[in-house]
Amino acid sequence: MKLIYETHATTVDNERGIATGWLPGELSAAGREQARELGVRRRDVDVVFSSDLRRAVQTVELAELSAPHLVDWRLRECNYGELNGVSVEALEPRAARVGVPFAGGQSYGDVVELTRSFLGDVERWYGGATVLVVAHSANRWALEHLLGSGRPVEELVAAPFSWQPGWVYGV
Template identity: 55%
Template sequence: MTVRLVYETHATTTDNEDGIATGWLPGRLSDLGRRQALELGERRREDGLDTVFVSDLHRAVETARLAFPGGVPPIRQDVRLRECDYGVLNGSSAALVAARRTRHIDEPFPGGQSYRQVVAATSAFLRDLVAEWDGASVLVIAHSANRWALEHLLTGKTLPALLADPPPWQPGWHYTV
């Protein structure tokens, strides 16, 4: 049983541009982000996608809806694809959250969750994905924490290494699950 998974992060938000760590807050795409979402749709239009799974946070849903107007391929929201919940730090400085990331691998952010909890949610999503979408080509649009979780689960990279020195953004990552 295998699934071809393409992963994309949501497009740029006003919070990204302002240096804010949105966490579980909804967030909104900026003008640049709306253009990026359209580009994502163009980039993936010929990929033969069977479906798109997306975080239920507004910025990810907005990205998917702009990329694939009319819901073709079908867009499915999944709460397990949410960004890490920074708890009391949702909406705070991105630099502050970045500086504290490695402290919250196993220990949740105050009032939030740990990166290990994001990995567990992503792992549960992948189990269901393989069981329900065997042989399919799937796009996932979510957040940086989910990308790190996928790298950890599917390539064996360690969470401490990923959180201390995150890989740079690129237009999509390809996995076989």
């Protein structure tokens, strides 16, 4: 299976430095254009999975891909609990939250385990397919840990974010 991961397009919260977490979020004008560009870039996929949070679903909808689109709650961003909707800086140091949940929320380790569960099901259902996943930064770190470099999640969450037009993994 070929798994292509793309982050959801830019949101109003991203532009304001807000950590949306489990809140729905809304794409900004720039994000809506990015979503359309994703659709041009990823015409060759067999199936699309996304988080059920609005910003990820909206990204896929605006991409106008012809492949079936399935939503899966296991692809949600980390639940920051009481910190959903605060400034991104308020989440630091993120590495401290790999094994310890945010108050009223999850840990990044929880996201890794949900992503692992998702991968097992997708491999079973779509083993020979090209699968596009549209989700959030925590899922990218989980995929990079599980399928990519294998680097510890503590290192991945502490590293600066560098956007690129998708990450490709062989499963």
